[in-house]
Each structure stands twice: as C-alpha cells, then as structure tokens.
Amino acid sequence: MTTNQVCWILATQIYPQKSLEPIENYKMKYCIALIFVFISGTAFSTEIKTANQLYQACKTEQKGCDTHIRAVYDTLEYRELMCPPDNITNKEVKDIIVQELQENPQTRHKPSIDLVMVWLLKRWPCT
Template identity: 25%
Template structure:
C-alpha cells in the first residue's frame, strides 16, 4: 500500500512546528508600542480574563473575582503595573504573570456574593 504524499508532507510540517510562549517581556513591549501591537496586547489581556472565567465555570472554583464595572483599561493597567513592578519575572509566560496579578488584585473572598463560593 502506498502512503499518500500529502500525509507524508503533513508529518514533515508537524516536525517543523515550534511552540513559542508569549513572555512578559513581549507583552510589555507590545503595551508600549503604538497601533496594532498595543491593541493586540489589550486583547491578549481580555483573553486571559475570558480564560479565567471559563476555567472557573468549568471547575466551579473561583480564584479571581473581578468586580462589576471594571473596565478593559483597568485590567490593562493591572497587567502593565505587574510587568513593570516585577522585571525579574518578565521572561515567564505572560498569561501566568497576568493571572497572578489578577489573583493578587481581585482575590475571591467568602461572603462577597461569589455564586460558586462554598460549592
């Protein structure tokens, strides 16, 4: 039986794939840039918030409780402040840095109206 050449070509592409983690250094550089890069960095932070929300719903465990009314500008400021405050950690995964900044800034507390608290 002959192996289709498209299958063999796809295996070659798999071997050439390189996964690169977006670091805190890159995120801060994008925040400091103008235009599309800056907008992209803000969207990245919004994506981290979406990921946190999805994870908390799926696991029924809350670690971050961002209050109602917090704006994209505020979550962006929290991310930027953390990146500037902790240069020793900026080589790490940007999503993890942002997540931990949110845990520190908006931790969930018992009795704060968190619907999954205590489940």
C-alpha cells in the same frame, strides 16, 4: 497521581519553588486556572509568549496586548476563579497588568499568560 500532585508538578515547572511562596494560598486555584487557560489555548494564538513581549506590545499600543490580557481575564472570570468588581474596564485591567510589568522587570522572562494569571488571581480573589 492525585490532582494536587499534578498541580504541583505544573506549577513547579513554570516557577521555581521559592517563587511560589507568595501564591502558596492560591496553589489549587492557580493550578485549576492554569489548566483552563491552556485548554483555552486558541485565545492565545498571538506571537506574545513572554512577559517581555507583552510589555513591549502594551507600551507600543499593539492590539495583541489587549487581546492577550483580556483572554486570560475572561477565562478566569468565566470559571469564577477570580472576582473582579462589576464596573472594571478593559483599560483598568490593562493598566494593572502594565503596572505589574513595570514594577517586576525581573519576571519578564517568564510566560506572560502565567504572570497575568497570577497577578489577576492575587488582585481579585473570591472570598
């Protein structure tokens, strides 16, 4: 089985095929990021699993919100899978994710790690 096939299987297990259309250009990057994020699983040992749980944690200023978002952010940045501006703050990153959660309530049943990862990759692609 090729890497592309493994990545496609992973991606389609998380999202129905039609919802992958917006990230079509990011499929391989998405897969690589997904693998690295799950390998870094110890960083995600909080009780936050779904985007609904993340949204509630962020709205009530629970520490798990910041930790959860930052763990995904740091993994993607360290692996050079995204290229955010040098001067971005933790609060700005959190605000971006909370805004995405507010604007996309229909996706909040999905795994929070996946959504945060997709939104960050789309926001700061490396060119």
